[in-house]
Amino acid sequence: MSAVYSLIDTLLPFEWTEFGYMKNALIAVLIITPLFGLVGTMIVNNKMSFFSDALGHSALTGIAIGVLMGIDNYVISMMGFALLFALCISAVMDSGASSADTIIGVFSSTGLALGVVLLSASGGFAKYSGYLIGDILTVQPEEIGLLLIILAAVVIIWVLFFNRYLLTSINADLAASKGIRVRLMEKIFVVIVAVIVTVTIKWVGILIINSLLVLPAAAARNLAKSMRSYHITAILISLFSGVSGLIFSYYWGTAAGGTIVLVAAVLFFLSFFVNRFQGMQNHSL
Amino acid sequence: MESCKCSTKIRNLTVKKHDGILLHNVSFDVHHGEILALIGRNGAGKTTLLKALLGRIPYTGTVTFIDSAGKPVEQPRIGYVPQNLVFDRTTPVTVADMLCANTSGFPVWLGHKKEKRAHAEKMLTMVGANASLLNKKLGSLSGGEMQRVLLAFALEPKPDLLLLDEPVSAVDRKGIEVFYDLVTSMRREHQMPIILVSHDLSHVEKYATRAVLLDRTVLVSGSVAEVMKTPQVREAFGLKLTGGGKV
Numbered sequence: 297m298s299a300v301y302s303l304i305d306t307l308l309p310f311e312w313t314e315f316g317y318m319k320n321a322l323i324a325v326l327i328i329t330p331l332f333g334l335v336g337t338m339i340v341n342n343k344m345s346f347f348s349d350a351l352g353h354s355a356l357t358g359i360a361i362g363v364l365m366g367i368d369n370y371v372i373s374m375m376g377f378a379l380l381f382a383l384c385i386s387a388v389m390d391s392g393a394s395s396a397d398t399i400i401g402v403f404s405s406t407g408l409a410l411g412v413v414l415l416s417a418s419g420g421f422a423k424y425s426g427y428l429i430g431d432i433l434t435v436q437p438e439e440i441g442l443l444l445i446i447l448a449a450v451v452i453i454w455v456l457f458f459n460r461y462l463l464t465s466i467n468a469d470l471a472a473s474k475g476i477r478v479r480l481m482e483k484i485f486v487v488i489v490a491v492i493v494t495v496t497i498k499w500v501g502i503l504i505i506n507s508l509l510v511l512p513a514a515a516a517r518n519l520a521k522s523m524r525s526y527h528i529t530a531i532l533i534s535l536f537s538g539v540s541g542l543i544f545s546y547y548w549g550t551a552a553g554g555t556i557v558l559v560a561a562v563l564f565f566l567s568f569f570v571n572r573f574q575g576m577q578n579h580s581l
Numbered sequence: 582m583e584s585c586k587c588s589t590k591i592r593n594l595t596v597k598k599h600d601g602i603l604l605h606n607v608s609f610d611v612h613h614g615e616i617l618a619l620i621g622r623n624g625a626g627k628t629t630l631l632k633a634l635l636g637r638i639p640y641t642g643t644v645t646f647i648d649s650a651g652k653p654v655e656q657p658r659i660g661y662v663p664q665n666l667v668f669d670r671t672t673p674v675t676v677a678d679m680l681c682a683n684t685s686g687f688p689v690w691l692g693h694k695k696e697k698r699a700h701a702e703k704m705l706t707m708v709g710a711n712a713s714l715l716n717k718k719l720g721s722l723s724g725g726e727m728q729r730v731l732l733a734f735a736l737e738p739k740p741d742l743l744l745l746d747e748p749v750s751a752v753d754r755k756g757i758e759v760f761y762d763l764v765t766s767m768r769r770e771h772q773m774p775i776i777l778v779s780h781d782l783s784h785v786e787k788y789a790t791r792a793v794l795l796d797r798t799v800l801v802s803g804s805v806a807e808v809m810k811t812p813q814v815r816e817a818f819g820l821k822l823t824g825g826g827k828v
Contacts, residue, residue, distance in 0.1 A: 337690075454688060455691075456686075458682075458689065459681075459685065459689060460682075462678065462689060462690075463682055463683065466666075466719070467666055467667060469663060470663065470666070470734070472636055473659045473661035475656060475658065517671065517672075520673035521673060521675070522675045522716075523675070524689070524690055526690070527690040
């Protein structure tokens with residue numbers, strides 16, 4: 297790590313990089329934001345933003361289960377519960393019993409309420425309220441290794457299976473006609489989202505994690521002309537929001553997660569107006 | 582006869598849903614080099630049958646695929662051209678993205694391999710579409726352009742069975758003829774087995790070689806001329822038939 301730290305000192309000789317925690321946060325942002333940009337493109341393609349939001353909410357119950365079971369590392373209990381939660385939502389949606397937004401809404405509310413009740417019963421909710429907004433400045437060097445592994449795994453999956461995911465997102469019947477196992481692909485995707493959300497939630501926060509997943513991809517969609525430009529733009533917007541949000545938060549003394557999301561939101565609205573402007577120009581031609 | 586060899590054998594196909602039986606003991610064969618028209622009233626189970634063949638809904642019974650050499654096909658490739666493709670029209674997927682994702686393992690978010698892009702261009706030209714469509718987003722295509730792109734998508738790799746579900750409902754009259762001429766040439770030149778779902782009996786009479794009248798089960802099957810004369814078809818389509826098929 298010391299080599300990376302000295303590289304940061306050489307390339308970015310600024311006040312905000314002087315502290316070790318800021319260096320760790322910067323490295324974490326440089327890994328998390330492209331990861332979110334990449335996965336976010338498919339979340340938006342599949343109209344699953346409500347789903348990833350529900351997964352974030354379920355983390356609270358995951359923490360509560362961890363507390364009750366006496367587990368020190370809440371990531372394990374959060375991930376276990378989020379996987380169960382995600383597969384349950386997926387199974388109920390497959391049954392076609394109700395519309396997707398209703399089912400996800402029910403699960404989301406239940407996950408949040410159960411977490412609040414269990415945590416307040418076992419020694420006060422306030423102790424865990426930090427999870428609501430997260431703190432990227434608490435990221436530890438050993439945790440950065442885990443983030444790198446997840447990023448590498450997602451990139452490998454995106455290289456090997458992206459085309460199948462793309463065809464599934466266009467139309468499931470069309471994908472099935474090409475022998476793609478649509479249900480299995482969907483299940484694998486919800487597992488990927490569950491893992492990413494639960495591992496990063498203590499740094500990004502339950503309330504804003506979904507914004508960071510969805511906003512860069514949504515902004516990129518306003519500008520993209522192909523899948524390639526969609527991904528490049530989403531990753532760049534995510535990276536830019538992450539790094540600039542972190543710097544702003546240092547100088548303004550604000551929460552890093554919220555500041556990053558605000559930058560991404562500004563970029564989304566800019567892209568929205570660019571898209572409208574281009575649309576009007578094309579119309580007048 | 583060579584042209585009458587079985588391609589797809591459907592036997593006792595039954596689809597049940599919690600609220601009832603959607604298809605009951607459906608059995609018929611599709612032959613190589615024939616367009617089999619699947620006709621029936623709305624709600625007769627035509628689309629359900631296609632979804633079962635695509636493996637999208639569970640069914641009982643058997644569906645066997647046989648290649649032109651008479652050997653069973655374990656993992657059949659199915660080409661599917663849906664009625665109106667339901668998709669997000671704002672998605673930044675280009676025609677090249679879609680066609681290359683179908684033929685190549687190289688992830689299209691990293692770009693397209695030159696030879697795959699050239700092949701996609703060739704496929705578009707083959708189905709009578711302009712190669713300039715490659716860079717267009719799916720959401721900006723006209724009905725006719727979309728159906729040709731879907732046909733190009735369905736024909737690669739060469740399918741063991743081609744399913745056309747009301748394929749020209751969003752296409753203008755001239756486009757309809759071009760589309761069916763293409764499908765007919767596929768049938769003749771590649772001996773491709775095709776199931777065509779259509780409400781338009783004039784298209785069925787003009788382009789199909791055999792017909793199956795479906796109403797949760799097979800009511801009538803045989804040559805188009807034979808099936809069209811049956812009272813069941815008259816009853817199912819009512820006044821439509823009085824126009825002598827020129828509907």
